[in-house]
Amino acid sequence: MMGPTHAAAGMLAAEIVLGASHAPPIYWPIGIALGAVAGIIPDIDHPSSFLNQRLPLGSTAGMALNHRHFTHSIVATILFSLYLRWLWPMVPEVLINAAVAGYFSHVLIDPLNPEGDQLLWPLPWMFSFSRILPYPLTFSTEDRMEIVIFRNALWLMVILTVVRPTLI
Numbered sequence: 001m002m003g004p005t006h007a008a009a010g011m012l013a014a015e016i017v018l019g020a021s022h023a024p025p026i027y028w029p030i031g032i033a034l035g036a037v038a039g040i041i042p043d044i045d046h047p048s049s050f051l052n053q054r055l056p057l058g059s060t061a062g063m064a065l066n067h068r069h070f071t072h073s074i075v076a077t078i079l080f081s082l083y084l085r086w087l088w089p090m091v092p093e094v095l096i097n098a099a100v101a102g103y104f105s106h107v108l109i110d111p112l113n114p115e116g117d118q119l120l121w122p123l124p125w126m127f128s129f130s131r132i133l134p135y136p137l138t139f140s141t142e143d144r145m146e147i148v149i150f151r152n153a154l155w156l157m158v159i160l161t162v163v164r165p166t167l168i
């Protein structure tokens with residue numbers, strides 16, 4: 001899955017958390033931005049990802065980690081959550097949860113690709129919905145289904161949720 005798709009999914013996941021938590025309106029822009037950024041973090045393990053190429057330790061992470069393994073797991077999501085709570089102890093809980101939801105959205109939608117991800121790391125299995133769902137419900141990265149349909153559907157839901165928060 002590509003960066004813009006993950007950013008959109010991260011924003012939508014953050015919106016769901018913000019809406020379900022009845023977060024004050026002032027938190028929404030920050031929470032949605034955190035969800036977008038967190039949504040692209042797991043791909044730091046990919047050499048051509050946005051963060052890998054821009055962060056000082058990005059290329060090191062790319063060399064040390066196998067793509068779609070540790071960073072794409074439930075364990076990594078939990079560690080990310082604990083890290084944020086340690087890093088930002090004064091930040092409201094709902095914003096931390098929005099960021100964690102953004103991160104976890106990445107872990108949840110990558111299995112729509114045949115490569116899947118190592119959801120239960122350190123257990124070795126790669127998890128992919130493509131084993132049980134046919135195309136176009138599952139698709140390859142950069143496939144027209146991702147770029148034209150899935151990503152635009154996510155962006156539409158992101159916009160509709162901001163315009164009409166009662167949708168969640």
Ligand SMILES: [Zn+2]
Pocket residue numbers: 001042043068072106110
């Ligand atoms: Zn990924």
